[in-house]
Amino acid sequence: MSLKSTFFYLLLACLGTLVSCNEDLYIEPVQxxxxxxxxxxxxxxxxxxxxxxxxxxxxxxxxxxxxxxxxxxxxxxxxxxxxxxxxxxxxxxxxxxxxxxxxxxxxxxxxxxxxxNRPPSTPTLVAPAQNSTGQPNSLILRWKATDPNRDSLTYQVQLFRSGSVTPTATFANLKVDTLVLNGLDYNTTYLWQVVITDGTNSVNGPVWSFQTGTYPEFSYLFARRMNGQFQIFGATASGTETQLTRQGSNWRPIVSPNRQKVAFISNSATDLHLFVMNLDGSQRQQVTTVPIAGLLPTDLSFCWSPDGTQLLYPSNDRLYAVRTDGTGLRAVAQAGSGRVWAGCDWVSSRIVARSTGTSFYDNELQVMNADGSAPRMFYARRTARVGNPVLSITGQQVLFTADVADFQNEEGRQLDSRLHSFDLNRNTLTELSVVNLQTSKVAGTNDLDPRFSPNGASLIFTNTDNTGQGVRSVYTSDVNGANRKLILSQAEMPYWR
CATH class of the missing domain: 2.60.40.1120 (Carboxypeptidase-like, regulatory domain)
Structure with missing residues (x-):
């Protein structure tokens, strides 16, 4: 083979090698x-x-x-x-x-x-103690519970009366482990249970119980304005108060002669009627079928018969008597022409009553026999407001209020209403509200709705500022109007039981 041929073959071999090497070194790009x-x-x-x-x-x-x-x-x-x-x-x-x-x-x-998620712990009782007795009718329920996951806990409390399967009340979505209860009934056993949830698990607590104490002996009854209505309360001598009514608007509580029943005016039947209930607010029942009526609803008053079997009340121009079971309605007296009755009282064989004309400021006080006979006017004011009269224990003294300012406007406002006593036997009038002394009536205020204490030695009445917008409070005083003492705030129309 010639040198020229040899070189040619060597060149071909190298080119082949180069082509082979290029194919082995190619790599796909990484993306x-x-x-x-x-x-x-x-x-x-x-x-x-x-x-x-x-x-x-x-x-x-x-x-x-x-x-x-x-x-x-x-x-x-x-x-x-x-x-x-x-x-x-x-x-x-x-x-x-x-x-x-x-x-x-x-x-x-x-x-x-x-x-x-682990469930909360079963709640444990803090207060009141299990099966405790003598509890007040307003108290705080307390319990404790924890959550292992530290989740936020929500509580529901169900309250039952003993023997009932339906809750008296249910309190849901509570975020704290306490619950304030108000208005519980006296001498009643209550059961309660707490249900806890952490948002995932719920745990029912045990059923606990407590019993409220016996009913207190109320010394006073009165009306209080609440949310645009009147409600009746009882109060002990120490100041403990209990609400007795909740249905409708209720005012003018008057205790029966035996001190065991309360009669009052209520609009729960739409028209104004007289109702009777026990001292604890139970067994409430309507007495009248003919409504109590007059010029101004909150100005009306009525009374028990001396034996406690009847109620005497005004209905426009008639004075009616009705038995406390609602039977035996009878007319006792007729007002004069153009006049209506406003209030009355009955002691022994004597009735005293107030009538008005077409104005708040036209007032007459009359005394008559228990059957309505022999009426006699003993006091009249034609230009001033006068309150409803009440009789002393003997029936000799008449206690009432009258505005000495003789002020008049469309709203029936009074500027200086004072306590007065009239002796029916002597026909003498005595003013009892002394102004500006330390223990007497404050100037710019009105004395209203006076009554005698059970023993006749003291008075109980309402005092308020003469704007009509101030707080109404209940005071006591000596029978002559001296030594005033504040006993109840935000209270009016008192009765000393």
Whole structure:
């Protein structure tokens, strides 16, 4: 072989080798992308920070920031599984397929891990003690409970009367472990149970019980204005108060001669009627069928018969008597022409009554026999407000109020209403409200609705400022009006039992 041929073949061999080497060294380019996303709490869509996010294959792990965001950079394009988890929550998994042209935002929603939530503890009793007796009719229920997960607890309390399967009251969505109870009945056993929930689990507490004390001996009864209505209360000598009425508006409580019943005016039957109830507010019953009526509803008054079997009351131009069971209605007296009755009182064989004309300021006081005969007017004011009269124990003295200012306006305002006493035997009038002394009536106020104490030695009455907007309070005094003493605030129309 010639040298020229040999060189040719060697050149071909080298070229072949070079071609072979170029094919072995070729590598497909690596394509990278980014995977990003967020982790949210499913019920509220709020971000979950510090959640663990795992990317597989590759087993790369990152934590979400405070905005719930995560990011994996320099991820080779392909299909991946993303898993998000957080202590106290479940695990959520998603699959994503990546490419160089897209960087998807993945959202993973986590829920509470119910399996990890432990229920609250069973509530334990704090107060009142189990099976305790003599409890007041207003008290605070207290209990304790804890939650191992430190979840916020919500309470529901059910209150039952003993022997009843229907709750007397249910108190739901309580956020504290105490409950104030008011207006409980006296001498009654109550059962109560607490149900606790942490939002996932509920726990029923044991049934606890307590008994309220016996009914207190009320020294006074009075009316109080509440939410645009009147309600009747009883009060002990020490000042403990109990609300006795709740249905409709109720006022002018007057105790029976035997001190065991209370009669009052109520609008719960739409028209104004007289009702009778026990001293604890129970066994309330309507007495009248013909309404009590006059010029001004809150100005009306009535009375018991001396033996406690009847009620005497005004109904426009008639004075009616009716038995306390609602039977035996009869007319006792007729008012004069153009006049209506406003109030009355009855002691022994004597009745005293007030009538008005077409104005608040036209007033007459009359005395008559128990059958309505022999009426006699003993006091008249044609230009001033006068209150309803009441008789002393002997029936000799008449106690009432009258405005000495002789002021008049459309609202019937009084400027200086004072206590007065009239002696029916001597026909003498005595003013009892002394002004500007330390223990007497304050100038610019009105004395209203006076009554005698049970022994006749003292008076009880309402005092308020003469604007009609001030607080009404109940005072006592000597029978001559001296030595006033405040006994009840936000109270009016008192009766001294």
């Amino acid at each position: 990278l992308t980014t995977i990003r996303g967020r982790v949210l709490y499913s019920p509220t869509q709020q971000p979950l920070g510090n959640a663990t996010v795992r990317l597989t294959p590759g087993n790369r792990i990152v934590a979400t920031d405070s905005s719930g965001l995560f990011r994996f950079d320099s991820v080779i394009t392909g299909t991946y599984t993303i898993q998000a988890s957080k202590t106290g929550y479940g695990t959520e998994v998603a699959t994503v397929e990546t490419s160089v042209r897209t960087s998807p935002l993945i959202t993973l929603l986590l829920r509470n891990d119910q399996a990890l």
